[in-house]
Amino acid sequence: MSIRDSAASMAAALAKKEITSVELTNQHYQQIASTDKDINAFLYLDKVGALAQAELVDKKRLAGEKLSPLAGVPLALKDVMVQKDVPTTCGSKILEGWKPPYDSTVVSKLKAAGIVILGKTNMDEFAMGSSTENSAFGPTHNPWDLSRIPGGSGGGSSAALAAFQAPLAIGTDTGGSIRQPAAVTGTVGVKPTYGAVSRYGLVAFSSSLDQAGPCARTVLDAALLHQVIAGFDPKDSTSINQLTPDVVAAAKKLDVKGVKIGVVKQLAGDGYQKGVENKFNEAIAELVKLGAEIVEVSCPNFEYALAAYYLIAPSECSSNLARFDSIRFGLRVGDDGTRGAEEVMNLTRQAGFGREVKRRIILGTYALSSGYYDAYYGSAQKVRTLIKQDFDKAFAKCDVLVSPTTPTTAFKIGEKSNDPLAMYLNDIATIPVNMAGIGGMSLPCGLADEDNLPVGFQIMSPAMKDDRMYLVGGALEAALLAKWKKPILDFAPKLVGSK
Amino acid sequence: MAAISRDEVANLARLARISMSDDELDHLAGEMDVILGAVKRVQEVASADVKPTSHPLDVNNVTREDVVTPSLSPEQSLSGAPATAEQRFKVPQILGEE
Numbered sequence A: 001m002s003i004r005d006s007a008a009s010m011a012a013a014l015a016k017k018e019i020t021s022v023e024l025t026n027q028h029y030q031q032i033a034s035t036d037k038d039i040n041a042f043l044y045l046d047k048v049g050a051l052a053q054a055e056l057v058d059k060k061r062l063a064g065e066k067l068s069p070l071a072g073v074p075l076a077l078k079d080v081m082v083q084k085d086v087p088t089t090c091g092s093k094i095l096e097g098w099k100p101p102y103d104s105t106v107v108s109k110l111k112a113a114g115i116v117i118l119g120k121t122n123m124d125e126f127a128m129g130s131s132t133e134n135s136a137f138g139p140t141h142n143p144w145d146l147s148r149i150p151g152g153s154g155g156g157s158s159a160a161l162a163a164f165q166a167p168l169a170i171g172t173d174t175g176g177s178i179r180q181p182a183a184v185t186g187t188v189g190v191k192p193t194y195g196a197v198s199r200y201g202l203v204a205f206s207s208s209l210d211q212a213g214p215c216a217r218t219v220l221d222a223a224l225l226h227q228v229i230a231g232f233d234p235k236d237s238t239s240i241n242q243l244t245p246d247v248v249a250a251a252k253k254l255d256v257k258g259v260k261i262g263v264v265k266q267l268a269g270d271g272y273q274k275g276v277e278n279k280f281n282e283a284i285a286e287l288v289k290l291g292a293e294i295v296e297v298s299c300p301n302f303e304y305a306l307a308a309y310y311l312i313a314p315s316e317c318s319s320n321l322a323r324f325d326s327i328r329f330g331l332r333v334g335d336d337g338t339r340g341a342e343e344v345m346n347l348t349r350q351a352g353f354g355r356e357v358k359r360r361i362i363l364g365t366y367a368l369s370s371g372y373y374d375a376y377y378g379s380a381q382k383v384r385t386l387i388k389q390d391f392d393k394a395f396a397k398c399d400v401l402v403s404p405t406t407p408t409t410a411f412k413i414g415e416k417s418n419d420p421l422a423m424y425l426n427d428i429a430t431i432p433v434n435m436a437g438i439g440g441m442s443l444p445c446g447l448a449d450e451d452n453l454p455v456g457f458q459i460m461s462p463a464m465k466d467d468r469m470y471l472v473g474g475a476l477e478a479a480l481l482a483k484w485k486k487p488i489l490d491f492a493p494k495l496v497g498s499k
Numbered sequence B: 001m002a003a004i005s006r007d008e009v010a011n012l013a014r015l016a017r018i019s020m021s022d023d024e025l026d027h028l029a030g031e032m033d034v035i036l037g038a039v040k041r042v043q044e045v046a047s048a049d050v051k052p053t054s055h056p057l058d059v060n061n062v063t064r065e066d067v068v069t070p071s072l073s074p075e076q077s078l079s080g081a082p083a084t085a086e087q088r089f090k091v092p093q094i095l096g097e098e
Helices: A006-017 A021-037 A046-063 A105-112 A155-162 A179-185 A219-229 A247-253 A274-289 A299-325 A339-354 A354-367 A374-396 A419-427 A431-437 A466-484 B006-015 B024-043 B072-079
Strands: A043-046 A073-080 A116-121 A168-172 A188-191 A213-214 A260-264 A292-299 A400-404 A437-449 A456-460
Touching: A006 A021, A006 A073, A006 A168, A006 A219, A021 A046, A021 A073, A021 A116, A073 A105, A105 A116, A105 A219, A116 A155, A116 A188, A155 A168, A155 A179, A155 A213, A168 A219, A168 A419, A179 A437, A179 A456, A179 B024, A188 A466, A213 A219, A219 A247, A219 A437, A219 A466, A219 B024, A247 A466, A260 A274, A260 A374, A274 A292, A274 A400, A274 A437, A274 A456, A274 A466, A274 B006, A292 A374, A299 A354, A299 A419, A299 A431, A299 B024, A339 B006, A354 A374, A354 B006, A354 B024, A374 A400, A374 A431, A374 B024, A400 A437, A400 A466, A437 A466, A456 A466, B006 B024
Parallel strands: A073 A116, A073 A168, A260 A292, A260 A400
Antiparallel strands: A043 A116, A168 A213, A188 A213, A188 A437, A400 A456, A437 A456
8 A cells, every 4th residue: 555556546445444534634744844845735634624524534434334435535626625624725925814604515525525634735826827936935846847737726636636635636627627637647537527517615716617627647546536526415516417427437447449430630730839739649559559540520610719708718717706795804004094995995895815816807898888788798708609609510520639738848937927828738738628518537648758757648528428538538547557567657757755 | 910909908807897907908999909810710600690609508497386495595605796785786886986
């Protein structure tokens, strides 16, 4: 039993009583203690709560109680998901020190399944970014190369997995914030169908795009976690009232004979790093060997997805972030008895929000303002329709669609932080999925020749057919593992531990 | 000509209730101009015959039975507030501003 094992192996060792959850939890805290000065994946560690949960699971197991498959396994929680009495900041100064008075539905489900929540992970402020550099609490570093970004917004969760600080994590994905961090850290991340996982207690950025999902080091681990967090929730008015497809069985099937896989023509070429395209094409060749049928599909409107996204998401965020008003929770600045409410609100939001958040609030306010609404927000909504139609046509011809997850491997910290447009381009291949509300997965498909950094392979499946991406992902992962002879993270440089 | 002026950005910041220094405004006006130049591409394909999509699902209003269920206590609801008084949110002065 090692902290490098899969969550499924840890769960098996726990079930056989080879290790207790308290021991397993402590091993992960030791790894965090020795590596997180370098990585900065965690914003808060809830040792008391985690060890109490671990102890409870151990007691139940000793008493012979029936437990959930992942009971006793540790997890890292993205700091955008509220957990009762545990500080939740969303990577923002405006929420520093705030302790939510309730659990999100995802957290309730994790707790009920006996999963041990180690702490809260770092992220771009309010999930706006692709590098975790927009966190008010400093950037997270990629375990493959500490001078590089771990992706974003969920860079804390992906780095924690790649640094073996946790075998499971929760992310949220509005334009790629689960899949892009997974791609650049050699881990697995899944954005489920919109509405498959409850948004109750997920701090809203862009409500029509936000979706929480599982992050892990293997496809099966992601499926096991997916099964725990998915399902109808009456507390979320956009929750889908249907049974969750059997993603665990799909991940275990390892058979893609006759599965029709569409390669999206538009998600390649200009702007895509050579090594990324090579590894993607090698993965396609593996799928052919496994008996899958490859077809090329054209989605001409994907070209406009990025532009539409950077109108829709800021528009929704300008409305959602109005709740940070210095009145009901979080920061209040300048309330010295001489200033009125509006001035205090203005000063609080100036001091509490970072540059990217302000940029998006202003952009959204503009796109929604009278006189510009039709030209910007209205046009973006039409593009959304066209993207949905592209997907519908493509899925009429194939079971899943595939592409590289990101155009490049992990870039250097600071390289793009002063160029918003260059930063936004990271999401070019992940955004269409959010616009249509369908499922998307990223799993590692090799190391780019130029820089020996991980490359992500994206699989997209129609709404509520999330099992299809697990089917293809599981089979591809097994084929690649047989080729490499060891998991991709075994190729990463050894972490030296804290300086 | 710039797509957006510094004065327009200042007005948006006022509407969004965010104070901004002169430096912030200068910087943001330039960035906004570049970003708007890029995102206006959506207009190329947004013809009149395309219906807008605001949400991936058909969103309906969801109601529940009017039955009392456990919820947060007043103390819990106020627990994150910067200032409270008499079981209420205490706010800075809202009347008498210019």
